[in-house]
Amino acid sequence: MTKQFALEFPRNEHGWVKFPSDVGLRKELFFPDEVGKHPAKLNLHLQLAMIDYVSEPGQVLLDPTSGTGSLLVGALKGRRVILLEIEEGYHKLQQQAMHNLHEVDPTTQNMVTLIHGDCRFVLPIICDHIMFSPPYAGAMNIKKVRTKREDAPDKFLVEMDRQMLEYSKSQRNLSKLSTFLYGKAMEKIYKLCFESLRPGGTLTIVIKDRIESGERLYLSKWVSKVCHRIGFEDYAWFKWECMGNAFTKIARSQGKETVDDEDIIIYRRPL
Structure with a gap:
């Protein structure tokens, strides 16, 4: 392997890549203002680094759960881009x-x-590379907008609830499923990704472990087990220092355990 991943960015003491904020970059580009308000969009510096690492100009990139459409930046680098999105609100933003x-x-x-x-x-859909950040089970299963809370005095949680309601209207949204049904659905999606990729094509997954009941859930381990069973082979595995959004900052200020790294796992369909 001759390419180096995100070589222009520094690493911390753990070797995790330290990507800067992408707020300024996103404003300079073509994304609608509404996209900037979304709490779970992929960092554009990370997105560009992934594109550079696995692909070449002229190749086809696909995101199966594309949200606000960060992968669109691939078109600026000469890649053909396919975005799949179940939610009409996100599709219109795209x-x-x-x-x-x-x-x-x-x-x-x-x-x-x-x-x-x-x-x-x-x-x-036949393509050369797939890259996405899977949604989380139950993350968008919200029924109403909560009122202002003492631990979020800037109304952040109220705005996030509004966006979740606006952009999670489909009953088939993966983020509304229970953990069990979500796991079954994601296994199917990873299998379809394998079938979509040309031999030698890569699947890049950006995923962050979660804290539930005070315990860290290593979601990356589950993903690895499923992808290996389907037939993917390991290609590369990186981490980046991801201190999280306002939800994480609130938890950290309360002395709760937080996950401060995000996995960038790359698999390959064998030749």
């Missing part, structure tokens, strides 16, 4: 972003495909 992208760089015309639908019904 349409706005694609329109802006074409205005910023007309050479990206015909390089982006947006599909509004459940990836479990749309895949397989």
